[in-house]
Structure formats: C-alpha cells, structure tokens
Amino acid sequence: MQDEYRTVAHAGVHETEINHSRFLCALAPAATEQEAQDFVAAVRKEHADATHNCWAYVIGADACVQKASDDGEPGGTAGVPMLQMLLRREMRYVVAVVTRYYGGVKLGAGGLIRAYGGAVGETLDALGTLTRRRFRLATVTVDHQRAGKVQNDLRATGREVRDVRYGEAVTIEIGLPDADVDAFRAWLADATAGSAGFELGGEAYGDA
Incomplete structure (x- = not known):
C-alpha cells in the first residue's frame, strides 16, 4: 500500500472563460469507480445542453484505475490533459468533469489541452486538497x-x-x-x- 495520497477535501465547481468559451470544472472525491461514474452521469445530466462534458478520474491509492473521455473534442485534447493534471498533482480517489459551453472561437489542439488541463489545475487550487x-x-x-x-x-x-x-x-x-x-x-x-x-x-x- 502507498504510504499516503492526496485527494480533494470536498466537491465543488470552478469556472474559467477562454475566448468566450465557458469551462466549468466539477471535482469530487470518489471512493470507487462506480462513485466516479455516477458523478460523471450527474454532471452530464445537469449540463445536457453543453457542447462537451469531458471527464477523468483516478481511483486507488496507487492510481490503479485511470480513465478519461474527450466527449467529442479532438482525440487527446480534453480527457487526457485532465487526467495528466490529476496525476501530476498526485491526486487519488478523485473525479473531474469539465463542461464546455462553446463561445464561437476555436481554440486549436494546443489551446484545448491547456484549457482542459488548466481548468482542473485551477479548480484543485480553488477547492484545496488534503493528504x-x-x-x-x-x-x-x-x-x-x-x-x-x-x-x-x-x-x-x-x-x-x-x-x-x-x-x-x-x-x-x-x-x-x-x-x-x-x-x-x-x-x-x-x-x-x-x-x-x-x-x-x-x-x-x-x-x-
């Protein structure tokens, strides 16, 4: 077993805006993969009218379960950078969903990667983490x-x-x-x- 891990202290949402697109990142602790999937489903239902609901989660103190989805964004530009941000911050037992409301300006692959990864990073900073x-x-x-x-x-x-x-x-x-x-x-x-x-x-x- 790992000696320690980091996770989010509580569920919460943080919003950023980039080139008129709104990015709402919802983060929550998740003890199991089922809890993570249920959280994703709840956010998707709440924001059914959004352009995209991309997600990533890491379950297990040793990060044995890692999954991500781009939800229609170009491959590797959304879910993967979200997952990479969670892993870079050494987060475990956590799920992230970034909801995008398109604002009419395309961001390009590099812009999307920065936007989705950055949304998760900013939300971790805003909500706080615990060890x-x-x-x-x-x-x-x-x-x-x-x-x-x-x-x-x-x-x-x-x-x-x-x-x-x-x-x-x-x-x-x-x-x-x-x-x-x-x-x-x-x-x-x-x-x-x-x-x-x-x-x-x-x-x-x-x-x-």
Missing part, C-alpha cells in the same frame, strides 16, 4: 480509572482516536503510523503501569 496517510489500526483496552487520562494524552500528542467504547473496560481504537508502533507500545505500558491491552489490526488511511 491522507496510511495507518495501522490498533486497539487499546484500559480500565475506567485510567481511560480519561489515556484519551487526553492521546489527543494531546495528536494521535487519531477513531472510536471509544465503554464496557467492563474501555476500548479505544486508534490509528498509528507503522514507524510509531513500538514506541507507542512502550509509552502505553509506562502510562498504565503495564495494565493496558494493546492489539494491532489492519491498515487504513486517515487525514494526515
């Missing part, structure tokens, strides 16, 4: 007496507390970078006089 980092999931089990202090210490040191459950004991689920596991295990033993349970689970991604 998601790979974590090991871990479960800490501690008695009620020590639970409050452990939780406070975890948050004070910036640890990601993913879930807290109260039963006979308190179960705290956290995310840890692989490199921190041994040091955390030692800290926990010291903080709880060796009374806490600690169990490593699988892997997931969380906000860096």
Whole structure:
C-alpha cells in the first residue's frame, strides 16, 4: 500500500472563460469507480445542453484505475490533459468533469489541452486538497480509572482516536503510523503501569 495520497477535501465547481468559451470544472472525491461514474452521469445530466462534458478520474491509492473521455473534442485534447493534471498533482480517489459551453472561437489542439488541463489545475487550487496517510489500526483496552487520562494524552500528542467504547473496560481504537508502533507500545505500558491491552489490526488511511 502507498504510504499516503492526496485527494480533494470536498466537491465543488470552478469556472474559467477562454475566448468566450465557458469551462466549468466539477471535482469530487470518489471512493470507487462506480462513485466516479455516477458523478460523471450527474454532471452530464445537469449540463445536457453543453457542447462537451469531458471527464477523468483516478481511483486507488496507487492510481490503479485511470480513465478519461474527450466527449467529442479532438482525440487527446480534453480527457487526457485532465487526467495528466490529476496525476501530476498526485491526486487519488478523485473525479473531474469539465463542461464546455462553446463561445464561437476555436481554440486549436494546443489551446484545448491547456484549457482542459488548466481548468482542473485551477479548480484543485480553488477547492484545496488534503493528504491522507496510511495507518495501522490498533486497539487499546484500559480500565475506567485510567481511560480519561489515556484519551487526553492521546489527543494531546495528536494521535487519531477513531472510536471509544465503554464496557467492563474501555476500548479505544486508534490509528498509528507503522514507524510509531513500538514506541507507542512502550509509552502505553509506562502510562498504565503495564495494565493496558494493546492489539494491532489492519491498515487504513486517515487525514494526515
């Protein structure tokens, strides 16, 4: 698995105008290829009267799924530069649709490539991106007496507390970078006089 990847913080739209043509770039996070395709379909429906609705998406932390469409623009002048911009910015789990309303002035192949790629780049800048980092999931089990202090210490040191459950004991689920596991295990033993349970689970991604 990749140690980290970048994605868009939230869905949004940004508009640019070039030689009287309007370019509306809609960006959204997409956890699966189906989500990306559904987003494309929704934008195409919303802008059914547009000249073109070109799209690109990258799914997977390792960018294992990459697809793009020129939607009637000359081959390689729209979807591909959009995809290249996403990859150049190291974006993952993201879908982009650029809707063009033709303004009467032809841009030429080079102009189209700059327009479509640039629309994606400008929208990424406008919406903002976030980095998601790979974590090991871990479960800490501690008695009620020590639970409050452990939780406070975890948050004070910036640890990601993913879930807290109260039963006979308190179960705290956290995310840890692989490199921190041994040091955390030692800290926990010291903080709880060796009374806490600690169990490593699988892997997931969380906000860096």
